[in-house]
Amino acid sequence: xxxxxxxxxxRMHPLRGEAFALALSIETIRRARGRSNPRDFTLGSPxxxxxxxxxxxxxxxxxxxxxxxxxxxx
Numbered sequence: 001x002x003x004x005x006x007x008x009x010x011r012m013h014p015l016r017g018e019a020f021a022l023a024l025s026i027e028t029i030r031r032a033r034g035r036s037n038p039r040d041f042t043l044g045s046p047x048x049x050x051x052x053x054x055x056x057x058x059x060x061x062x063x064x065x066x067x068x069x070x071x072x073x074x
Contacts, residue, residue, distance in 0.1 A: 022059065022062060023059070025062070026055065026058050026059055026062060027039075029058070030055070030058065035054070036051050037051065037055060038051050038052045038055050
């Protein structure tokens with residue numbers, strides 16, 4: 001079944017390849033630093049959840065974002 005290009009990162013979406021390359025880059029960097037990746041654990045396990053959150057922080061770092069970006073402006 002062919003997916004619509006307008007669906008969020010569907011199979012034919014042009015940004016899907018870039019998102020995949022970013023995720024693979026983050027996995028490689030984490031592995032080189034001796035850190036685990038989400039795929040190293042059973043989906044839904046406590047370890048998977050913790051590593052997934054850490055992985056998301058690394059993606060934010062790679063995109064130039066940080067925790068201060070989430071704080072409301074005063």
